[in-house]
Amino acid sequence: MTTTAPRPGELDSAQRSAMDPVTLEVLKNAFATAVDSMSEQILRTCYSFVIYSRDFSSALCDARGETVMQGSADIAVHVGTLHFQCRSILEDFEGDINPGDVFAVNDPYRGGTHFNDVSIIRPVFVDGELIAFAQNKGHWADVGGTVPGSFDVNARDHFGEGLRITPVRLWSQGRFLQDVAKLLAANTRAPEQVIGDLHAQAVATAVCEREILRLVGKYGKGTVTLAMDEVQNYVERLVRQRISALPDGTWETEDYIDFDPAHGEGLVPVKVRMTIDGSQVKYDLTGSAPAVASFLNSGYGAAFSGVAAGTKAFFPDVPLNSGFYRAMQADLGPKGTVVNAEWPTAVTGFCSGPYEKIMNSIFELWSHVMPERAIACSFNLEYLLVGGRDARVEGRPYFMWYDWMVGGWGGRSTKDGTGASAPVFGVGLAVQPLEGQERLSPVLTSTHEILVDSGGPGLFRGGCGVEKGGTLTAAEDAVMSYCCDRARSIAWGLEGGLPSSPHGVWLNKGQDSERFLGAVFSNVPVKPGDTFTRPSAGGGGYGDPLERDPLAVREDVADGYVSVKRARTDYGVVVECVDEELAEYVVLEQETTEERARIRAGRLGWLQEDPVAVAERYRDGSLDALDLIRQYGVIVDWGTGELLPTTTQQFRAMLAKRTSSAWN
Secondary structure (H helix, E strand, C coil): CEECCCCCCCCCHHHHHHCCHHHHHHHHHHHHHHHHHHHHHHHHHCCCHHHHCCCEEEEEEECCCCEEEECCCCCHHHCCCHHHHHHHHHHHCCCCCCCCCEEEECCHHHCCCCCCEEEEEEEEEECCEEEEEEEEEEECCCCCCCCCCCCCCCCCEHHHCCCCCCCEEEEECCEECHHHHHHHHHCCCCHHHHHHHHHHHHHHHHHHHHHHHHHHHHHCHHHHHHHHHHHHHHHHHHHHHHHHCCCCEEEEEEEEEEECCCCCEEEEEEEEEEEEECCEEEEECCCCCECCCCCCCCCHHHHHHHHHHHHHCCCCCCCCCHHHHHCEEEECCCCCECCECCCCECCHHHHCCHHHHHHHHHHHHHHHHCHHHCECCCCCCCEEEEEEEECCCCCCCEEEEEEECCECCCCECCCCCCCCECCCCCCCCCCCCHHHHHHHCCEEEEEEEECCCCCCCCCECCCCCEEEEEEECCEEEEEEEEECCCCCCCCCCECCCCCCCCCCEEECCCCCCCEEEECEEEEEEECCCCEEEEECCCCCCECCHHHCCHHHHHHHHHHCCCCHHHHHHHHCCCEEEEECCCCEEEECHHHHHHHHHHHHHHHHHHCCCCHHHHHHHHHCCCCCHHHHHHHHCCCECCCCCCECHHHHHHHHHHHHHHCHHHCC
């Protein structure tokens, strides 16, 4: 399946001359302001905490459904889906779209992301003519399904994931269709929030409509609609000009999902090939694995969005609209794969499954083309959901403690990766205030801190992740679900850099009832008093860690990013503490020289050691998880220590390609 935006007819010379550069620039920025006004509106009126934490996006589309402008702080995962969602309204309601109508859609099989992301779309009319659409997409906290929050990792089809909203009319010529809205809300665990968010999103689109009508009143309908076309043409010309200046060629790579439950252990490949041909960049995802037996699959809209967002990261100053998409073509391969799932395959976990794997793969491919912007793998978005009945409140309403964390981005070709940052999934995604979470749900946060040694070692270190823990308080019938991945397909380094650290949730760690639940699970019963903790990974390292300046390693130790132990193990830098309270450390130069020589002589051999023996050393406590990952390339079940032989073989092959091949 090839996915791209169709190109409208070229503007003739008369039309081009009618749009002078000054007016175009004014209207281009006015469109951006109109879209950002939607964001400001919904932040002030939304009901659910998840939308308040900026899990939403906005867009202005033209009368064909093509994106004219997106918000300046939108969620990256939404960017390539909004025009598909708008077109689905045009397709289903052709000839029956009227002033005052408002529509809703969340269908992942019609170009959406997942069922929680619901788009509210308002057509904009002038003198009876449809000229645009205003759209806001927000993540509803619950859309039904088998678990609170609608994230059932074990779902095999969409019927276990929640409400599928095909294009539906919610306002008809200004009249609110309350019966339709109630039907949608009644199929969720938080109907009051759904109705509140629905209205908030609709009002936000009305704000955008008001701004577009104001511009029409000032500049005229013809000028505004012409500017909508020309803004897309401008972006297309700009991107094509940039691509044309780059060398032609083809590059390919792959990243992995941890495993397919139907086939046991073994990494699941997501393959990406990129070709630059003149002014066009083409992507081919053919060869990616068949859809997996969990919800870690992606529909075509979310996969295309991963391609678009990954590419956009290397053109940061270019506005994003459908003109950008015309310069790129994405062949997602046959239907039924992990990157092109079709109904009724489960797709809610696309964000932790294929999406960020596509983005990080594209980062790697563009790193070959633009080495000055090169970046190693970044941490994976992760969601922890605890849901049940809130015994603190009369009537015991449902609660959804819906949490995500920041983490580390990959080391770059000239500097360290950023730490404790939002995921590539959406850099506008805000860290949820702990106080707000505790007020709304019976979960008490016990710790939230930067995690030492989580950044992948390299000449330029990956950014650090964080660790967060909590305790369940007055809850009834509560269950826990977690969607992350990367407990096995650990965030990788580039050009000799080492991987970061594994994801996974521990329940009651340090107690007799301690359990490692892993990085992908659903519907685990939890009770008041249960504690849990989980890390977010850091980014992978860039460049050989043995070439990092020892003084930089010393500063990492002083800052609490790297431990004294791993300074020696990963970087070969022997650091001695002078005054821990004052964070004073010194590098022992002779010992460092000797240690680096020892590591250089032995590290290729360590990657060939018998993984069975290495796993045994992990179980007896003589090696830790980071030793296995970074020195030996061995992956085990981090709870039991059981060797995962197929995964280890694949992981070692990945290390040989991205890491050890670059060592001198």
